[in-house]
Amino acid sequence: MNETSRKRLLAEWYQRCDPDRPLGFDTGDDAGSAAELYVDLDAFPDPDSGETRPLRGHPAIDDLFDHIEMSSLGPRASSSQLFAGFRGTGKSTELARLARRLEDAGDFLVVRFDVGAYHARARALTREELALVLAGGIGEQVEEKIGLKDLPDKRPIWPRIGDWLNDKLDKVEQASRDAEVSVGVPGMQLKARLRDDENLPEQLARIRKKQPGELRRFLHEVVDGIAAAIGQRQLVVLVDGLDRYDAPINRIIEVYQAMARLFAEHADLFVLPRCHVVYTVSPYFQFLLPSIADHYTGGLRTLPSVKVRERPPGRVPFKPGIQAMDALLARRVDLDELFGKERQACVEALALASGGHVRDLFHLVREVIRFAWRRPLPLGRPAVEDAIANLRNKRAPLFRDTGELLARVARAGSLDGLSDAEVPALCRAMDNYFILAYANGASWYDIHPFYRDAVPAPRDAANPDGA
DSSP: OOHHHHHHHHHHHHHHTOTTOOOOTTSTTHHHHHHHHOOOTTSEEOTTTOOEEOSSSSOHHHHHHHHHHHHHTSSSOOEEEEEEEOTTSOHHHHHHHHHHHHHHHSSEEEEEEEGGGTOOOSSOOOHHHHHHHHHHHHHHHHHHHHOSTTSSSOSOHHHHHHHHHHHHHHHHHTTTOOGGGOSSSOHHHHHHHHHHOTTHHHHHHHHHHHSTTHHHHHHHHHHHHHHHHTTTSEEEEEEEEETOOOOOTTTHHHHHHHHHHHHHHTHHHHSOTTEEEEEEEOTTHHHHOGGGGGGSTTOEEEEOOOOOBOSTTTOOBOHHHHHHHHHHHHTTSOHHHHHGGGHHHHHHHHHHHHTTOHHHHHHHHHHHHHHHTTSOSSOOHHHHHHHHHHHHHHSOOOOGGGHHHHHHHHHHSOOTTOOGGGHHHHHHHHHTTSEEEEEESEEEEEEOGGGGGGSOOOOBTTBTTOO
C-alpha cells in the first residue's frame, strides 16, 4: 500500500469513528449504512458459551417499543415515556432504531426531532416554550411526511402558531402590545424568536397568567388534529435533546432541577392525546425527583454504558463486553490492518480504558488512528497505551466536591445513601464522565478508568483519614 492509499484509509476510519455522529436508521439513504455499522449491544453472545448475555441490562429500546405497541391496542391508544441515558451511550442512535422498528411495523406514523433545532438551550425551557417547540416540531415533521392537504388546518404550523399567539396577546394586553414584537408574522420569524429571543418567554407567561388553559388546549388540538387525519395509523413522537444544555457549569444543576420540576408538575401538558410520545431527558431526573416516572405511563427507561468489567471492587474484565467492543470497532475499522497480530491485546486495552462508554471508545480509537498518521502499520500495544495516556491527559481534573462521592463509588459500585446535598456533585461528576452507570441485574456504578488512580481513598469509621 502506497502512502497516499494508507492515509486515505486512515482518514476513512477516522470519519467512520466520529463519536458525535449518531447512526441514522430513519434518515433515508443513511439507513443502509447505519445497519452495516450497528452492533446490537443488548443481545451479544458470550464468546465461550454462545449464550446471549445482557451488556446494558434489559434492552431499553425493546421496553419502549413494547409499551407503545401494547398501548396502541388499548382503548385509549396513547402512551408517554421518558428515555434517559448518560452522554455518549448512544441514545440518539437507539431512538433512530426505535423509529425504524415502529415504521416497519406499519401501524405508526413516526416523527422525530431534536429540541436543539428550536431552542438554544442556554437555560431551562419554560413550559410555554416547550409547548411551542412540541407544536412546531411535530407540525413541521408531519407536514414533511404527509403534506398539508390531508391535515384539518391547511396552514403551515408556524404561521398557525403565530396567529394563535397574536390573538391571545391581543386579548390579554391589547392596549400595550407593540407591533414590532408581534408574534403573528411571518411564521418562520416566530421560529427564530423562539430560539433566540429572551423577551418571548415573558410574553408567553402573560398569556398563561390571564388564560391558563389556552396553551394546553392549543397544543393538544394540534396533536389531536394530526391523529385524526392519519387514518388507521397512530402518531408516535420521539423528542430528542432535552438532556443537553449549554448553560454555564455553575448553573447547570439549576437547569436540570428546573427541567425535572417542569416534567413532574406539568405532565398534563406534555402527555399528548391520541399519541405515543417519548421524551429524551436527563438521567439525573431519577435522583432529583425519584417520583417523576409516576407521571408518565411507561415510566423512565435508562440507557447505561456497556459492561466491560465486573462490579467494584473486583473489576475483573468481562469477556463478552470486550468482544462486543471489538465487534463495534470492526464495523468501522480493519482492526487486523491497524493492529496486526496484537489486535486482541490492543482492543482489550481500548475497551477497558473506555469503561464501556461508547463515545469514549470512539475517541480512543480516533486517537490511535491519529497516532498512525505518521507511523507505519500495524501499531502495537505501546502506541495504544500512548494514545490512552494522551486522551486521559486532556480530560477535566477532578473537582473538590466530587472526591468523597467518587471514593464511595470506587469502593462499592453504588450510589446508595446519596443525600440531597450530594446530587449536584453527582451531576457534575457524570457530566464530566467521572462516573459511569451500568445495569446488569441491579443498576451499579464505577469510576471512569481515566480517573481511578486519582480518586482519594475512601474514609470510614475505622479509617477516618483514608490511610
